Amino acid sequence: MSVLDSIIEGVREDLADRRISMAQIHEQIEKADPALDAMDFLRRENLAIIAEIKRSSPSKGELARIADPASLAQQYQSAGASAISVLTERRRFGGSLEDLDAVRQSVSIPILRKDFMVDEYQFYEARAHGADIVLLIVAAISKNQLSDFYQLTIALGMSALVEVHTNEELESALSISPDIIGVNSRNLKTLEVDRKVFANLIPRLPENIVRVAESGISTRADVEFAQKQGANAILVGEALVRAENLQERMRELRGLDRL
Numbered sequence: 001m002s003v004l005d006s007i008i009e010g011v012r013e014d015l016a017d018r019r020i021s022m023a024q025i026h027e028q029i030e031k032a033d034p035a036l037d038a039m040d041f042l043r044r045e046n047l048a049i050i051a052e053i054k055r056s057s058p059s060k061g062e063l064a065r066i067a068d069p070a071s072l073a074q075q076y077q078s079a080g081a082s083a084i085s086v087l088t089e090r091r092r093f094g095g096s097l098e099d100l101d102a103v104r105q106s107v108s109i110p111i112l113r114k115d116f117m118v119d120e121y122q123f124y125e126a127r128a129h130g131a132d133i134v135l136l137i138v139a140a141i142s143k144n145q146l147s148d149f150y151q152l153t154i155a156l157g158m159s160a161l162v163e164v165h166t167n168e169e170l171e172s173a174l175s176i177s178p179d180i181i182g183v184n185s186r187n188l189k190t191l192e193v194d195r196k197v198f199a200n201l202i203p204r205l206p207e208n209i210v211r212v213a214e215s216g217i218s219t220r221a222d223v224e225f226a227q228k229q230g231a232n233a234i235l236v237g238e239a240l241v242r243a244e245n246l247q248e249r250m251r252e253l254r255g256l257d258r259l
Helices: 003-018 022-031 038-042 069-078 097-104 120-128 143-155 167-174 196-204 220-229 246-254
Strands: 048-053 083-087 111-114 133-137 159-164 180-184 210-214 233-236
Touching: 022 120, 038 048, 038 083, 038 180, 048 069, 048 246, 069 083, 069 097, 069 246, 083 097, 097 111, 120 133, 120 143, 133 143, 143 159, 143 167, 159 167, 167 180, 167 196, 180 196, 196 210, 196 220, 220 246
Parallel strands: 048 083, 048 233, 083 111, 111 133, 133 159, 159 180, 180 210, 210 233
Antiparallel strands: none
């Protein structure tokens, strides 16, 4: 069993424990504010930063003890983040839907629910808890699910970050004509990082798509490499939650420390 398979197995078990009726979910959605237009925010800057609230990961273990995700989200927003990614997977990443709720109440920029979306219920759940964007990992779902989940995401008023790692996954992603594609330099089945994935895949993305570079980005040089391949957005977690000075690290990633 690959790391990805193991994570998904746990996601399904946890989902079964917390699932409520669709009537209850729809009632929560009706009370939630409409989703923000993620594309509007992600296109405002030459480089959009999706800053991630991430306590731990399968590859690195514990990264940071984030007692107050709302406060961290506010710091991200004030430092210039275009959107905030909130891990809601519990077993490997230490996240929760409570984190998503707290962040939604504290910031006015789009929020990505970062999780392994493998069940239709999770999309209604994401919207009920205030998510504006959801993650669609091509490696984690079938081609039919990719299409169906994408259409459901749009129907619920949200945007989808469609994540790919290989040429085959990219072809599947392009077949649904998404607005946002994330190229992940980390192989989710082995957890190995290879930034050549950026060079191989990002140049193949149409210019009208928001092109997000994911994983392995911790320095301005990493950002510049991704931008050289055509990325106009980055998703950063570990480098931010481990930073001694968050404002300075954000300025460095954005290239503002050189001005």
